[in-house]
Amino acid sequence: MIEAVGLTKRYGAKTAVHNLSFQVRPGAVTGFLGPNGSGKSTTMRMILGLDMPTSGHVTIGGHPFRNLPNAPRQVGALLDAKAVHGGRSARLHLLSLAQLAGIPARRVDEVLGVVGLQDVAKRRSKGFSLGMGQRLGIAAALLGDPQVLLFDEPVNGLDPEGILWVRNLMKQLAAEGRTVFVSSHLMSEMALTADHLIVIGRGQLLADMSVQDFISTNSADFARVRTPDTAPEGREKLTAALVEAGGQVLAEPDGALRVTGVPLPRISDLAHDADVRLWELSPHQASLEEAYMRMTQGAVDYRSTVDQRAGLQPADPYGYGPGAPAPQGWAPPAGNPYPALAGERPNPYAQPMPPQAVPQAAPGYPSAPASQGMPPAPAVPPVAPAPPSTPPPGAAPAGPADLTKRDSEDAR
Ligand SMILES: Nc1ncnc2c1ncn2[C@@H]1O[C@H](COP(=O)(O)OP(=O)(O)OP(=O)(O)O)[C@@H](O)[C@H]1O
Numbered sequence: 175m176i177e178a179v180g181l182t183k184r185y186g187a188k189t190a191v192h193n194l195s196f197q198v199r200p201g202a203v204t205g206f207l208g209p210n211g212s213g214k215s216t217t218m219r220m221i222l223g224l225d226m227p228t229s230g231h232v233t234i235g236g237h238p239f240r241n242l243p244n245a246p247r248q249v250g251a252l253l254d255a256k257a258v259h260g261g262r263s264a265r266l267h268l269l270s271l272a273q274l275a276g277i278p279a280r281r282v283d284e285v286l287g288v289v290g291l292q293d294v295a296k297r298r299s300k301g302f303s304l305g306m307g308q309r310l311g312i313a314a315a316l317l318g319d320p321q322v323l324l325f326d327e328p329v330n331g332l333d334p335e336g337i338l339w340v341r342n343l344m345k346q347l348a349a350e351g352r353t354v355f356v357s358s359h360l361m362s363e364m365a366l367t368a369d370h371l372i373v374i375g376r377g378q379l380l381a382d383m384s385v386q387d388f389i390s391t392n393s394a395d396f397a398r399v400r401t402p403d404t405a406p407e408g409r410e411k412l413t414a415a416l417v418e419a420g421g422q423v424l425a426e427p428d429g430a431l432r433v434t435g436v437p438l439p440r441i442s443d444l445a446h447d448a449d450v451r452l453w454e455l456s457p458h459q460a461s462l463e464e465a466y467m468r469m470t471q472g473a474v475d476y477r478s479t480v481d482q483r484a485g486l487q488p489a490d491p492y493g494y495g496p497g498a499p500a501p502q503g504w505a506p507p508a509g510n511p512y513p514a515l516a517g518e519r520p521n522p523y524a525q526p527m528p529p530q531a532v533p534q535a536a537p538g539y540p541s542a543p544a545s546q547g548m549p550p551a552p553a554v555p556p557v558a559p560a561p562p563s564t565p566p567p568g569a570a571p572a573g574p575a576d577l578t579k580r581d582s583e584d585a586r
Pocket residue numbers: 185188189190208209210211212213214215216217584585586
């Protein structure tokens with residue numbers, strides 16, 4: 175097990191990790207998520223004794239990494255796949271690592287086979303593709319057959335087959351009772367691989383819970399309801415009935431309704447009672463990506479702006495450039511696209527939306543409370559008010575310290 179207690183790392187004025195406490199347990203794949211620059215690599219480096227914490231501590235099996243006897247036999251890690259001597263062959267690179275750790279040479283050939291590099295084992299690694307380098311890094315992590323494994327972005331550069339292989343490898347390692355701690359920005363992949371999540375933002379813990387709990391805590395399930403396009407009055411009638419029944423209704427860009435606060439069978443009954451035919455009535459379950467975006471949107475340091483191209487391009491021949499009229503039914507995202515859910519603990523990083531950005535509800539639909547910063551459709555609607563809930567188990571306490579304020583520079 176990996177255990178961090180009050181882990182903090184400062185680089186000069188920059189606080190990369192602040193008071194982080196968590197446990198990574200054996201027998202599960204634990205995903206380590208956070209926006210760029212949130213402190214994941216720094217945390218992993220501290221776990222591996224490559225960086226010293228400014229305060230707090232982290233242990234593996236109860237010991238700091240540096241005190242572990244024969245650490246490479248106990249802990250394997252892939253931090254930076256490019257950190258190899260490019261002039262050495264893959265085999266020689268692994269052999270030198272094996273010799274340093276007292277691992278028999280035959281293990282080198284085993285791991286080369288496991289990662290699928292046996293045919294290029296004698297090639298210099300500087301000629302390797304990104305994916306091949308990644309496989310070599312994974313081979314190095316597996317070399318000592320360790321009980322604890324850390325992978326920083328292991329699927330970076332891998333082809334679909336490689337990604338599937340890594341997914342199965344992680345699961346298999348965890349099923350063997352090992353501790354597997356893996357960072358990734360690929361939410362779809364994490365959803366398929368991880369059992370448990372530790373999410374950080376600006377160096378602080380945002381969540382420590384199972385993938386399922388994370389999704390249900392940070393997203394709202396809703397129903398998509400569609401009435402015949404040919405009978406708009408049916409849509410109006412149904413909307414009125416749903417609102418009367420306590421539901422929240424928003425128009426989707428394709429004309430469907432997004433309904434929260436009314437269970438599916440009840441929606442069906444209401445449509446039947448109102449004599450409205452339905453073309454669609456389907457449950458929508460949020461994805462990990464949606465839940466992650468909602469949780470971390472206020473903790474993102476690096477955001478893209480629209481490329482105005484400073485007039486460098488000739489006139490847009492298709493009329494889709496900046497200033498062109500938006501397609502019908504489409505509304506640009508404004509302000510916070512992931513407003514707090516009813517009953518959700520407040521996102522400590524959420525930034526309030528400026529009043530002028532608060533959109534109006536579509537005509538004929540209930541307007542959202544301005545305090546929730548509701549964006550126009552197709553953003554997630556508010557749900558019926560619910561009493562405030564207690565934070566979920568493992569969730570980080572609300573009200574982080576001052577360092578949540580955005581740092582203007584990157585010290586690195
Ligand atoms: N050696 C260093 N000196 C100064 N600042 C550093 C150093 N290492 C990391 N930082 C800073 O600490 C912060 C956290 O960086 P870190 O690499 O841990 O983030 P990350 O979550 O791994 O990011 P990414 O997802 O982009 O890999 C960043 O602002 C980074 O610039």
